[in-house]
Amino acid sequence: MTKTLAQHPDLADRFNRDENRVDWHDQTLWWVRQKRDRAAHTLETDWEALRQAASDIKDNVLANLADYLEQFERAAQANGAIVHWATDAAEHNRIVLGLLQSVGATRMIKSKSMLTEECDLNDFLAQNGIEVIDTDLGERIIQLAEEGPSHIVMPCIHKKKEEISDLFHEHLGTEAGNADPQYLTEAARGHLRDKFLTRKAALTGVNFAIAETGEFVVCTNEGNADMGAHLADIHIACMGMEKIIPQRAHLGVFLRLLARSATGQPITTYSSHFRRPAAGKALHIVIVDNGRSRQLGREEFRNSLKCIRCGACMNTCPVYRRSGGHSYHNAVGGPIGAILAPNLDMHQFADLPYASTLCGSCSNVCPVKINIHEQLYLWRQELTRSGHATQGKKAAMGLAAWVLSNPRIYRLAGKMGRWAMRNLPFSINNRFNPWYKQRELPAPPKASFREWYLKNRVK
Amino acid sequence: MSSRAEILAAVRKNQPSSPAPLPDTQKFWHEVDDVYAQFNIILSGIGGKVLEIKNWEAGQEYLKEHFNGRIVSTLEGFEPLPESDPHALADVELCVLQAQFAVAENGAIWITNSALRQRAAAFIPQHLAVLLKKSDIVPTMHHAYARIGSADYDFGVFIAGPSKTADIEQSLVLGAHGPRTMTVLVLNE
Ligand code: SF4
Numbered sequence: 001m002t003k004t005l006a007q008h009p010d011l012a013d014r015f016n017r018d019e020n021r022v023d024w025h026d027q028t029l030w031w032v033r034q035k036r037d038r039a040a041h042t043l044e045t046d047w048e049a050l051r052q053a054a055s056d057i058k059d060n061v062l063a064n065l066a067d068y069l070e071q072f073e074r075a076a077q078a079n080g081a082i083v084h085w086a087t088d089a090a091e092h093n094r095i096v097l098g099l100l101q102s103v104g105a106t107r108m109i110k111s112k113s114m115l116t117e118e119c120d121l122n123d124f125l126a127q128n129g130i131e132v133i134d135t136d137l138g139e140r141i142i143q144l145a146e147e148g149p150s151h152i153v154m155p156c157i158h159k160k161k162e163e164i165s166d167l168f169h170e171h172l173g174t175e176a177g178n179a180d181p182q183y184l185t186e187a188a189r190g191h192l193r194d195k196f197l198t199r200k201a202a203l204t205g206v207n208f209a210i211a212e213t214g215e216f217v218v219c220t221n222e223g224n225a226d227m228g229a230h231l232a233d234i235h236i237a238c239m240g241m242e243k244i245i246p247q248r249a250h251l252g253v254f255l256r257l258l259a260r261s262a263t264g265q266p267i268t269t270y271s272s273h274f275r276r277p278a279a280g281k282a283l284h285i286v287i288v289d290n291g292r293s294r295q296l297g298r299e300e301f302r303n304s305l306k307c308i309r310c311g312a313c314m315n316t317c318p319v320y321r322r323s324g325g326h327s328y329h330n331a332v333g334g335p336i337g338a339i340l341a342p343n344l345d346m347h348q349f350a351d352l353p354y355a356s357t358l359c360g361s362c363s364n365v366c367p368v369k370i371n372i373h374e375q376l377y378l379w380r381q382e383l384t385r386s387g388h389a390t391q392g393k394k395a396a397m398g399l400a401a402w403v404l405s406n407p408r409i410y411r412l413a414g415k416m417g418r419w420a421m422r423n424l425p426f427s428i429n430n431r432f433n434p435w436y437k438q439r440e441l442p443a444p445p446k447a448s449f450r451e452w453y454l455k456n457r458v459k
Numbered sequence: 460m461s462s463r464a465e466i467l468a469a470v471r472k473n474q475p476s477s478p479a480p481l482p483d484t485q486k487f488w489h490e491v492d493d494v495y496a497q498f499n500i501i502l503s504g505i506g507g508k509v510l511e512i513k514n515w516e517a518g519q520e521y522l523k524e525h526f527n528g529r530i531v532s533t534l535e536g537f538e539p540l541p542e543s544d545p546h547a548l549a550d551v552e553l554c555v556l557q558a559q560f561a562v563a564e565n566g567a568i569w570i571t572n573s574a575l576r577q578r579a580a581a582f583i584p585q586h587l588a589v590l591l592k593k594s595d596i597v598p599t600m601h602h603a604y605a606r607i608g609s610a611d612y613d614f615g616v617f618i619a620g621p622s623k624t625a626d627i628e629q630s631l632v633l634g635a636h637g638p639r640t641m642t643v644l645v646l647n648e
Pocket residue numbers: 261306307308309310311312313314336362365366367368369370372
């Protein structure tokens with residue numbers, strides 16, 4: 001994916017040129033958020049307790065991460081896997097390339113891995129003569145479109161089916177103008193099945209790595225990680241080092257939360273536990289730091305490492321839903337991306353913590369209880385202290401300009417603000433809001449003047 | 460310094476020293492009155508098919524009647540699932556396996572390499588059928604991992620319904636890369 005130096009408000013503005021698409025994007029993600037709510041409610045009071053348990057387990061992981069990593073490595077090696085360590089993206093990419101070259105592979109299939117997006121692995125491998133085929137349907141679509149993912153769970157959520165139909169017509173030879181999802185999925189199934197059957201090297205991500213047993217779990221709905229890994233001779237699994245959990249039994253907590261939070265499913269179709277390589281095959285695990293140990297040392301921001309990449313914070317975020325994932329100009333967008341990215345590069349991503357209304361909805365849905373909106377505010381302070389604020393401030397002004405120049409966004413923001421003042425006064429009236437220090441907030445009106453006018457003029 | 464040593468040193472230096480005890484998950488152990496009914500509702504809701512059978516002969520009959528083409532299985536009555544190269548399964552229409560147990564809360568069945576014989580067997584066929592004993596359904600994922608315990612498998616997988624995707628405008632399509640249908644034959648014994 002190509003990183004740009006453009007700023008969130010400019011990119012959001014670009015996304016907002018197509019009003020119908022923005023409405024559709026907004027509603028689609030909100031619909032996923034509602035599915036998440038229904039799924040959470042089926043667990044009744046357990047839901048909140050599960051979130052707390054998941055958060056506690058991840059706290060334990062962060063406090064003992066070095067020991068757990070060593071324990072995981074020992075167990076994985078005893079299982080017959082080969083473990084590699086990469087301090088940064090470049091080293092990760094070199095390791096993967098080296099592994100492919102060592103078996104003479106020039107073609108690889110890959111299931112979804114946000115880590116490899118973060119490391120720009122595909123571009124690096126392409127430059128080194130390796131063909132990579134992404135096998136998650138959404139990822140394959142954006143790969144054909146030469147774009148990056150706009151969402152960590154639904155990578156091509158920004159694309160309309162007509163655009164996908166055009167892409168498939170061009171690349172896979174489907175009928176022109178046929179945009180039926182069933183038809184297009186069937187075409188992709190045939191196209192990718194051929195790749196699964198002919199590729200000797202497969203790369204997957206890792207959702208959870210278990211220190212106790214040295215196994216790791218990969219969750220998919222499509223079955224693409226398994227199709228790739230089981231048909232290839234070499235399976236390379238790449239993981240950020242925060243993917244560790246202590247015990248196998250803890251999967252009970254995380255697998256109950258992950259899919260319900262992500263899409264509202266009770267569990268993903270496949271939760272595959274890879275422990276030992278199959279007979280005659282090789283299993284490699286690449287453990288990647290790439291800034292994570294630094295984030296671990298930032299007391300205020302280390303909680304961001306608890307993320308299980310469910311995407312719920314994006315689906316609920318009023319800014320994400322109306323500005324699109326690409327406006328965050330980072331592999332991971334949305335609220336969580338906005339607190340992870342500045343750790344990678346404070347200068348490049350100084351605008352992202354400003355791409356938020358601080359409404360707190362992200363923190364409310366996060367299955368591991370990351371204080372996302374508080375960290376967004378703390379990043380603004382940190383960026384000011386460290387002299388990176390100019391860009392961020394400009395972005396904030398840009399965001400304000402964007403809101404003010406878009407009547408529809410302005411109305412939405414007003415609605416949200418009035419709602420927040422009525423229902424969550426503490427979210428505005430708190431120590432994080434310097435403006436509030438010397439002021440009392442007036443009671444918010446029930447309706448804006450515009451809403452009042454529209455309602456009353458007909459009478 | 461090796462990357463490994465460098466990473467571990469940085470983590471040791473930066474990880475918080477505050478104690479962070481692991482939570483007790485016993486409180487999530489609720490029993491369910493009718494685990495079969497819940498399993499049936501949930502799996503049907505996510506695109507699976509659940510069917511009660513009297514005995515395995517009845518199950519075989521049902522499958523032979525409803526599926527044409529190459530059927531392989533680890534169970535008796537069908538072509539034995541070959542242990543050789545997984546690519547040889549590319550033309551399999553239906554694979555029939557035996558689940559170790561199932562989970563009521565999410566409709567998933569659990570199966571490990573010993574019952575799979577061949578890891579690709581659960582993924583590459585056009586359709587999947589699974590034999591499950593009615594007494595082998597547990598209420599939640601906590602019960603599931605207690606049942607798995609420290610089992611020594613090479614590969615294990617929870618499978619909940621047919622392979623699916625909603626990547627095109629969030630329209631649900633069954634049969635992404637793996638099986639297009641999943642039938643669970645529940646044996647009441
Ligand atoms: S921050 Fe929380 S809500 Fe957002 S993706 Fe990560 S786990 Fe999910």
